[in-house]
Amino acid sequence: xxxxxxxxxxxxxxxPAAAQLRVDINSGISQPMPIAVPAMPASAPANTAAxxxxxLGVRIAEVIANDLGSSGLFRPIAPAAYTTIVxxxxxxxxxxxxxxxxxxxxxxxxxxxxxxDGGITLACYAYDVFGGxxxxxxxxxxxxxxWRRAAHKCADLVYSRLTGESGYxxxxxxxISETGPRSKRIKRLAVMDQDGAGHRFLTSGQNLVLTPRxxxxxxxxxxxxxxxNRPRVWLYQLGTAQQQAIGQFQGMSFAPRFSPTGQSLVFxxxxxxxxxxxxxxxxxKRLTRLxxxxxxxxxxxxxxxxxxxxxxxxxxGAQQLYVMxxxxxxxxxISFGDGRAASPVWSPRGDLIAFTRFGGGRFAINVIRxxxxxxxxxxxxxxxxxxxxxxxGRVIMYQRSGRGGPxxxxxxxxxxxxxxxxxxxxxxxxxxxxxxxD
Amino acid sequence: xxTRHISLISVATLALVVAACAPKKQDLPxxxxxxxxxxxxxxxPGATVTDPAVSNGLVPGSLADFIAQAGSDRIRFAYDSYxxxxxxxxxxxxxxxxxxxxxxxxxxxxxxADERGTREYNLALGDRRAQAAKNFLAAQGVxxxxxxxxxxxxxxxxxxxxxxxSYAINRRSVTTLGN
Numbered sequence: 001x002x003x004x005x006x007x008x009x010x011x012x013x014x015x016p017a018a019a020q021l022r023v024d025i026n027s028g029i030s031q032p033m034p035i036a037v038p039a040m041p042a043s044a045p046a047n048t049a050a051x052x053x054x055x056l057g058v059r060i061a062e063v064i065a066n067d068l069g070s071s072g073l074f075r076p077i078a079p080a081a082y083t084t085i086v087x088x089x090x091x092x093x094x095x096x097x098x099x100x101x102x103x104x105x106x107x108x109x110x111x112x113x114x115x116x117d118g119g120i121t122l123a124c125y126a127y128d129v130f131g132g133x134x135x136x137x138x139x140x141x142x143x144x145x146x147w148r149r150a151a152h153k154c155a156d157l158v159y160s161r162l163t164g165e166s167g168y169x170x171x172x173x174x175x176i177s178e179t180g181p182r183s184k185r186i187k188r189l190a191v192m193d194q195d196g197a198g199h200r201f202l203t204s205g206q207n208l209v210l211t212p213r214x215x216x217x218x219x220x221x222x223x224x225x226x227x228x229n230r231p232r233v234w235l236y237q238l239g240t241a242q243q244q245a246i247g248q249f250q251g252m253s254f255a256p257r258f259s260p261t262g263q264s265l266v267f268x269x270x271x272x273x274x275x276x277x278x279x280x281x282x283x284x285k286r287l288t289r290l291x292x293x294x295x296x297x298x299x300x301x302x303x304x305x306x307x308x309x310x311x312x313x314x315x316x317g318a319q320q321l322y323v324m325x326x327x328x329x330x331x332x333x334i335s336f337g338d339g340r341a342a343s344p345v346w347s348p349r350g351d352l353i354a355f356t357r358f359g360g361g362r363f364a365i366n367v368i369r370x371x372x373x374x375x376x377x378x379x380x381x382x383x384x385x386x387x388x389x390x391x392x393g394r395v396i397m398y399q400r401s402g403r404g405g406p407x408x409x410x411x412x413x414x415x416x417x418x419x420x421x422x423x424x425x426x427x428x429x430x431x432x433x434x435x436x437x438d
Numbered sequence: 439x440x441t442r443h444i445s446l447i448s449v450a451t452l453a454l455v456v457a458a459c460a461p462k463k464q465d466l467p468x469x470x471x472x473x474x475x476x477x478x479x480x481x482x483p484g485a486t487v488t489d490p491a492v493s494n495g496l497v498p499g500s501l502a503d504f505i506a507q508a509g510s511d512r513i514r515f516a517y518d519s520y521x522x523x524x525x526x527x528x529x530x531x532x533x534x535x536x537x538x539x540x541x542x543x544x545x546x547x548x549x550x551a552d553e554r555g556t557r558e559y560n561l562a563l564g565d566r567r568a569q570a571a572k573n574f575l576a577a578q579g580v581x582x583x584x585x586x587x588x589x590x591x592x593x594x595x596x597x598x599x600x601x602x603x604s605y606a607i608n609r610r611s612v613t614t615l616g617n
Contacts, residue, residue: 182595208593210557224561229588231561252565252589255558268562270589273520273569275562296562312559318518319559342556356556385556401553404600430557 021106021128021135023073023162025394029417032075033162036082036104036129037065040122043088046114048144053112053120056144060122060151064108066195067155067169070411071395072418073162077102091125099129106135108158112147119143124154126161136161148197149437156436168390169194172434173397174212174221175409177201178427187429189223189236194390194433196423202236203243211255211386212236214434215262222246222256222265233267235282246280247287253278255298260306266290268298277311277328290328301345301353302326303370310334310344310353310370321355323370334372343385346370348435349393352414354378356385365398365412378416383407386429391436397422399429499540501615508532512612513571517605518555520566522574530571533613534578545580546617547571549589550596552605557591564589571611586617 023033040057050056065076084090084098091109099107107127112120119142126135138157140150149170156167177190187209189202202221203209212223221236225245233246233256246253249269256267264281275296279288291297295315302309307326312319319342321335335341339359346353350370357366357375363383368375378396386399394414401407406427412419422428496503505511511533513526522530537543549568551560568587576582597604 182598185593187593210561210591210593226590231588252561254561268558270562270565273566273573275565296559296566298562299556299558314559319556342559358556383553 025163029072029413029415032073033105034077034103035068035074035106036077036099037061037108038082038086040110040112041086041088043111044113048114048120050144050147053114056112056147060147063148063151064155067152072413077104094127096129096132104129120147122150122154124157126158165394166392168392170437171391173431174214175431176429178429199425211430213257213432215258216260216435217262218434218437222258224254247285257301259302260304266300266309299343303346304348304350310346312342312344345387347389347393348391354387354396365396378412388431388433390433397431397433504536507536512610514606515567515609520570522570530574531578534575534580537580543615544584544617546586546588546614548612550594550608550610551592552608553592554605561589561591564591567611
């Protein structure tokens with residue numbers, strides 16, 4: 001389901017003054033910026049299919065505050081502490097003195113109006129409270145049902161303006177929802193917004209499914225299904241709910257990911273006890289073998305420019321990370337040190353690779369540069385695995401299980417701080433973050 | 439670990455057992471067969487043993503008969519290993535002998551891993567284990583055309599615990615009748 005968005009910058013065509021307020025993303029976690037996100041007033045109260053514009057103004061402010069707060073870079077001030085109520089006139093001329101008294105550094109405000117076609121316009125403004133300057137503004141036109149996405153886009157605008165990096169709030173998570181006894185686990189594909197809203201199951205649980213990943217267009221998911229006792233790679237079309245195996249191969253196919261263009265898949269296939277990495281051109285069904293070592297080569301992931309693939313191999317005795325050119329040439333090991341290195345995934349920014357480092361009874365999420373330098377540990381658990389990157393390469397989501405406990409989804413800032421557990425209706429594993437939505 | 443409560447089962451029950459092992463389309467894979475599968479089946483007190491010559495009272499060619507004669511339907515592996523050790527070779531040898539007596543029986547070897555590995559690697563490791571068991575059976579004369587394999591990675595543990603004893607039980611291949 002696509003929600004058409006019109007970026008109505010022309011609607012609010014005043015160039016904001018160049019203010020200096022800025023979050024330092026490297027030290028920002030320890031010093032989160034206090035912000036105020038008061039309920040957005042309804043300048044022309046009206047009903048929409050999703051509630052009145054005044055109600056939407058309250059809910060949109062809550063979504064924005066939650067988004068920015070979840071990053072760890074911002075600290076939304078509790079609305080109970082506010083000393084002023086925002087009127088429609090205040091949106092363009094905020095009462096900066098009142099916001100200074102609660103020590104808000106930034107004020108995010110705006111208003112919601114109903115459009116004649118049943119849709120809404122969210123006008124989103126951010127101000128530097130102490131400088132008394134406007135930081136940014138943008139209008140978002142959407143359907144009434146799309147109000148949450150408008151709120152996420154406003155939060156992304158503010159995040160981007162204050163950190164200098166692109167946002168990630170208007171994005172989704174596909175993952176495996178789990179329930180039942182360990183020996184007969186029921187696993188289902190499920191999707192939700194990155195903040196947990198809009199949760200929905202995509203499969204019934206009849207077939208065991210694993211490792212879903214989004215296409216670059218966010219319209220398809222590739223995953224592994226044991227349908228018919230033939231474990232192999234499948235595609236799910238989000239628009240039509242159509243599910244299709246990508247082909248009938250000699251052995252088990254698994255560990256799929258899309259190429260950055262979305263036109264091909266890279267995955268593993270096990271033939272006669274030997275697992276290698278292959279690509280499949282989706283349109284032509286042409287299969288290409290990239291590795292031919294006798295070991296296990298799996299968990300391939302493309303660099304964002306499509307020129308390289310990181311994967312794991314046990315050719316050296318135990319699982320380690322390797323990088324190769326996209327045609328399979330130039331394979332070289334990049335991970336060393338204690339323990340095993342597995343399940344690598346390339347950052348959408350290209351500068352880092354996240355992976356599972358394990359040994360000595362612990363499983364951690366680490367990051368490493370593609371040349372093998374700068375390895376850094378972000379988490380430490382009984383079993384942390386299955387890392388996935390936020391669209392801006394700033395946050396990593398992963399699956400955490402305690403000893404004997406069920407898995408759940410967690411996220412952590414690239415600094416290693418701000419570990420947070422996501423709420424899911426059932427247990428959760430194998431998360432995969434979408435790109436920013438269109 | 440696997441005490442077998444041997445009991446009579448009728449031919450009709452055998453058919454049920456075999457049917458339960460056959461892959462069903464559009465369905466979840468069958469869980470590993472319970473260690474005491476025959477006793478879990480409803481017993482028919484009026485059942486007649488088809489071959490009175492069988493001293494153990496089992497229906498010849500049944501899963502219970504297979505387990506009884508081979509000693510086990512499964513073998514264990516060391517951590518991150520797919521080496522078929524001596525105990526495993528002994529079990530697989532007897533499985534092959536039984537399969538030699540029933541040449542029409544086809545089998546599926548399931549490969550499994552414990553939870554102390556990453557998901558995708560463990561799928562490959564389960565495949566290696568299933569292949570290793572298959573290769574050993576084939577070397578003992580079982581036609582490869584009769585042997586299917588499937589890996590469940592760490593998705594279908596048998597033991598629930600989060601301790602080495604449980605992980606050891608879960609690092610296994612299981613020979614199921616039918617494919």
